[in-house]
Amino acid sequence: MTAVTTSDLSPAAPGRTREVPRGLVWMWRDTWTEAMRHLRAVPRNPDLLIFATIQPIMFVLLFNYVFGGAIEVPGYDSYTQFLMPGVFAQTVLFGSAFTGIGVAEDMTKGIIDRLRSLPMYQPAVLVGRTVSDLCRNIFTFVVMFIVGYLVGFRIGGSVGAALGATLLLLFFSYAFSWVQAFIGLSVKSVEAANSAGFIWMFPLTFVSSAFVSTESMPGWLQTFADWNPFTKLTNAARALYSGTDPGADLWYSLAWAIGITMVFSFLASRRFSRTSR
Amino acid sequence: MYAVEAEGLKKSFGETEALRGVDLAVEPATVLGLLGPNGAGKTTTVRILTTLLKPDGGRATVDGVDVIHDPRRVRARIGVTGQYAAVDERLTGFESLEHVGRLFHLPAKEAKKRAAELLERFDLTDAGSRVVKGYSGGMRRRLDIAMSLVSRPTVLFLDEPTTGLDPRSRLGMWDLIEELVAEGTTTLLTTQYLDEAERLADDIVVIDHGTVIAKGTADSLKGQIGGDRLEVSVARVDDLDRTAALLQDRCAVTGAEHVDRDARTVTIAVSDTNKIVPGVVRLLDDADIEVVDVVVRRPTLDDVFLQLTGRPAEADDDEGAER
Numbered sequence: 001m002t003a004v005t006t007s008d009l010s011p012a013a014p015g016r017t018r019e020v021p022r023g024l025v026w027m028w029r030d031t032w033t034e035a036m037r038h039l040r041a042v043p044r045n046p047d048l049l050i051f052a053t054i055q056p057i058m059f060v061l062l063f064n065y066v067f068g069g070a071i072e073v074p075g076y077d078s079y080t081q082f083l084m085p086g087v088f089a090q091t092v093l094f095g096s097a098f099t100g101i102g103v104a105e106d107m108t109k110g111i112i113d114r115l116r117s118l119p120m121y122q123p124a125v126l127v128g129r130t131v132s133d134l135c136r137n138i139f140t141f142v143v144m145f146i147v148g149y150l151v152g153f154r155i156g157g158s159v160g161a162a163l164g165a166t167l168l169l170l171f172f173s174y175a176f177s178w179v180q181a182f183i184g185l186s187v188k189s190v191e192a193a194n195s196a197g198f199i200w201m202f203p204l205t206f207v208s209s210a211f212v213s214t215e216s217m218p219g220w221l222q223t224f225a226d227w228n229p230f231t232k233l234t235n236a237a238r239a240l241y242s243g244t245d246p247g248a249d250l251w252y253s254l255a256w257a258i259g260i261t262m263v264f265s266f267l268a269s270r271r272f273s274r275t276s277r
Numbered sequence: 278m279y280a281v282e283a284e285g286l287k288k289s290f291g292e293t294e295a296l297r298g299v300d301l302a303v304e305p306a307t308v309l310g311l312l313g314p315n316g317a318g319k320t321t322t323v324r325i326l327t328t329l330l331k332p333d334g335g336r337a338t339v340d341g342v343d344v345i346h347d348p349r350r351v352r353a354r355i356g357v358t359g360q361y362a363a364v365d366e367r368l369t370g371f372e373s374l375e376h377v378g379r380l381f382h383l384p385a386k387e388a389k390k391r392a393a394e395l396l397e398r399f400d401l402t403d404a405g406s407r408v409v410k411g412y413s414g415g416m417r418r419r420l421d422i423a424m425s426l427v428s429r430p431t432v433l434f435l436d437e438p439t440t441g442l443d444p445r446s447r448l449g450m451w452d453l454i455e456e457l458v459a460e461g462t463t464t465l466l467t468t469q470y471l472d473e474a475e476r477l478a479d480d481i482v483v484i485d486h487g488t489v490i491a492k493g494t495a496d497s498l499k500g501q502i503g504g505d506r507l508e509v510s511v512a513r514v515d516d517l518d519r520t521a522a523l524l525q526d527r528c529a530v531t532g533a534e535h536v537d538r539d540a541r542t543v544t545i546a547v548s549d550t551n552k553i554v555p556g557v558v559r560l561l562d563d564a565d566i567e568v569v570d571v572v573v574r575r576p577t578l579d580d581v582f583l584q585l586t587g588r589p590a591e592a593d594d595d596e597g598a599e600r
Contacts, residue, residue, distance in 0.1 A: 115380070
């Protein structure tokens with residue numbers, strides 16, 4: 001048949017303008033399309049979902065019951081009340097490592113190359129990724145909060161302050177997603193992204209006020225711990241959850257989150273536009 | 278107007294000069310075969326033309342749009358398939374195609390319709406609702422190609438599209454490319470397989486060490502290297518060098534003989550094929566060399582490639598694999 005219908009394979013008619021839409025609406029739409037690529041895949045990977053649920057539960061229970069009896073923190077009746085904000089902070093921070101692994105996976109499989117050859121809003125690839133990981137982290141947080149409540153953690157102040165603490169934690173994890181995205185784009189393999197993404201988070205989270213008071217540490221370590229942004233975050237969150245005044249810690253931790261987001265989204269985007277498999 | 282045009286493309290990675298001034302031009306609705314050994318600069322050229330890499334020098338247009346200054350408008354006109362199937366294993370086949378359609382800003386309904394259409398065309402309708410993770414290599418490759426056709430591209434870039442495919446899938450890919458070109462799609466194809474280039478390409482550009490060393494149709498390239506080929510197989514590897522020396526004396530054309538130790542053959546260009554076979558057999562017999570086979574044949578693209586680059590096209594070593 002030589003009918004004048006276009007077949008499945010014919011190119012767009014010559015002269016047809018192939019203009020690229022620009023503007024905020026399209027930027028948002030491309031970002032959402034990319035975020036959905038990851039979100040719709042979450043329920044299909046039960047391993048990941050279980051890991052994202054079990055790990056926070058395990059942390060809450062381990063720290064609470066293994067160390068709980070042995071550790072006393074001045075000014076706190078129960079270790080649980082002191083500990084939970086630290087566990088929350090550590091777990092959402094660990095959750096950001098998924099960003100680096102996912103980005104490295106996309107890159108090694110050539111998916112980033114494909115996306116870069118499409119007429120889409122390019123930053124949507126990384127923004128979509130970090131936003132989808134934030135959604136996953138919100139889920140993780142809810143699970144953790146429920147378990148925390150079951151083992152005796154209580155909100156000491158207003159609900160508003162507790163909500164503020166939660167948003168601060170999630171903002172921090174979002175900021176670190178950009179650090180992980182940068183790492184994921186910089187390494188050569190998924191395995192490397194995995195170890196490079198996790199290794200520095202251990203000193204960052206343990207040499208801090210998350211699990212013990214920094215006063216019990218040797219002098220030099222205490223200095224590091226006191227200035228550790230993770231300490232600022234934990235202190236601010238702890239104060240807001242207990243209903244006390246977070247003071248400067250709140251502003252320090254906000255400044256860190258904003259600064260990290262800005263610096264690393266810039267670095268990651270720059271690397272993205274130069275990346276090659 | 279050419280569908281693809283490049284002039285003096287240069288690109289270095291650190292100390293390595295990957296491209297030292299590549300020129301090429303592709304007529305609309307034709308196939309250009311870009312040939313070259315591993316590390317010659319094929320992939321780098323394709324990456325520049327598909328806006329993935331900025332050249333250090335030179336200029337290029339695709340469908341009349343400048344690659345360096347207007348990359349997004351170029352991206353709206355092209356389809357790209359790289360060396361490995363770039364598919365998200367977590368999505369279904371349908372979702373993968375729909376996702377690309379959405380990023381080309383098709384309305385939701387149209388993106389779905391196009392996805393279904395392509396699944397059908399690529400024999401993936403049944404697999405369309407399954408997650409790609411369970412797909413075979415051939416299915417992934419088909420989906421990958423389908424993804425590059427979602428937007429009905431004017432120019433299609435295929436980087437070694439049949440590497441790693443079984444013979445049947447290869448033939449299927451060739452039919453597909455022929456169909457696309459018949460419908461009016463311009464194709465730039467890189468390949469290491471000369472039979473593929475011979476079958477599909479209207480024009481061939483051979484590059485090596487980042488420069489174009491020959492261009493033309495398959496026939497004109499064969500004409501350029503001149504003369505028929507005499508191929509002698511011997512029984513003992515030790516005799517190869519002696520055989521080569523004797524043949525060179527006897528035929529004395531250009532000295533372009535090639536010794537293949539694995540196949541135990543010597544190939545040499547000859548100008549006068551008249552009675553050459555009995556003569557050669559006698560000559561080698563007198564020298565006490567045990568001959569297995571002697572053939573005279575027309576030159577192939579392999580011979581062209583060998584003569585131009587000094588090495589066979591399908592090198593096994595992955596050394597210097599292109600980035």
